[in-house]
Amino acid sequence: MKLYFAPLEGITTYTFRNTHAEIFGHCDAYYAPFITPTDNEKLSLKTIRDITPERNAGVNLKVQVLTNTASAFFKFADKIRPLGYDEVNLNLGCPSNTVCKKGRGAAFLREPEALEKFLEEVFATTDFKLSVKTRVGFASGDEFKRLLEIYNRFPLELLIIHPRTRAQMYKGMPDMDLFATAVAQCKMPLCYNGNINTAEQFNSVCSQFENLDSVMLGRGALANPAIFREIKGGEPLVTDELLAFTDALIEKYIPLLGSDIYTLHKLKEIWLYCIENYPFEKKTAKLLKKATRLSEFRKSLDFLPKECQL
Ligand SMILES: Cc1cc2nc3c(=O)[nH]c(=O)nc-3n(C[C@H](O)[C@H](O)[C@H](O)COP(=O)(O)O)c2cc1C
Structure with a gap:
């Protein structure tokens, strides 16, 4: 079973990914x-x-590419081929208004005929391998049946399913019945994504669906960057590692972003998730939220207990 770190716009930058790989790995x-x-426009x-x-x-x-036109897809493929890539993941899940207004991301699911035509054109024209990251529908899970028929027509490398609709955004429970339908019907390798925040939750999904190719973790891996190691039987997360990770990110982001304040914003976003490991540290959580200087933010982290509380 392969484990993937989900794309998280604004957070999982190359700096974040490299630092995660160095300190935690197992992904x-x-x-x-x-x-x-x-x-x-040229890229x-x-x-x-x-x-x-x-x-x-x-x-x-x-x-990953976010587009709904084959011509833009081809230009993108031409641009990244010289970088050594021969595979692209198509985003059919982004729920944001700005993206959906342009018919991209989850909004492309509303146009099954156009989506099918797009995939026909892509597979007829390019030798790029294609995987898809999809939701189960735009307004309702009733749309999923038709979407699965479409996906099954093409030799996708991988179908990553986040079993929520766009209407759900990132809230509510993933629809495991719809995911089970996909497992029963799909011909291509499948990846499950959604609400895997602990090794136990991972094990539960894997025992329900034994033939999965992979599982993708997003917010659960932001909160607990050691989760990949834990799932593979390694040690649980300890605070010192989280602090070492934070310090490495600070060291890399200051010169990259050019200021302490931008670095503070980046770290605050990450710690919105990390602080979930310390549900009893309300005072520290408040200090982190309120910090206006990076030094103040970093100092507050020293108040955290050595052990995570989950
Ligand atoms: C802040 C944020 C940014 C995201 N950016 C992307 C993105 O660039 N591409 C994408 O396919 N999904 C994106 N997602 C969705 C995640 O990859 C993932 O599908 C979602 O969070 C559900 O998985 P999780 O419950 O493991 O977090 C984003 C989600 C969040 C919360």
Whole structure:
């Protein structure tokens, strides 16, 4: 069973991924957050900076594209081929308004005919391997049956299913019945994604669905970056590791982002998740939230107990 770190836009940058690989490891591949190519605009260097080989040496990186036009897909493929990539993951899950207004991400699920045509064109034209990361529908899970028929028509490398609709955003429970339908019907390898926050939850999904290719973890791995190790039978997370991880990120982000304040924002976003390991440390959680200086934020972390409380 392979374990993947989910793409988390704004958080799992190459800096984050490399630091995670160095300190925690045990993750079989990292999915980079989506890149949005457009038809008319050349992909800027800034856009692909996150996926260049020199910034990602030593990690198995999968690239994700957010588009609903085959022409933009081909331009994107041409741009990343020289970087050594021969596979792309298509984002059919992003629920954000700005993305959905343009018919991309989860909104592409609302247009099954257009999606089918897109996939036909992609498979007819390019030798790039394609995997898909999908939700089970836009407004309702009733849409999933038709979507599965479409996916089953194509030789997808992998189908990653986050069994929520766009309407659910990231809330509510993943629909395990719909996921079971996919397991029963899909011809391609399947990856489960959604709400795996502990090794126990991972084991429970794996025992329900024995033939999965892989499991992808997002917020659970942000909160507990050692979860991949734990799942593989290793030691649970301890505070010192989380602090070492934080210090390594601070050291790398300050020169990259050019200021303490931007670094503070990045770290605050990550610690929104990490603090879940300490449900009894309300005072420290408040200090972290309120910190206006990086030094103040870092000092507050020293109040945390040595052991995680979950
Ligand atoms: C802040 C944030 C950013 C995300 N960015 C992306 C992204 O760039 N591409 C993508 O496919 N999914 C993205 N997702 C969705 C996650 O990859 C994942 O599917 C979702 O969080 C459910 O898995 P989890 O319960 O393990 O977190 C994002 C989610 C969050 C919360």
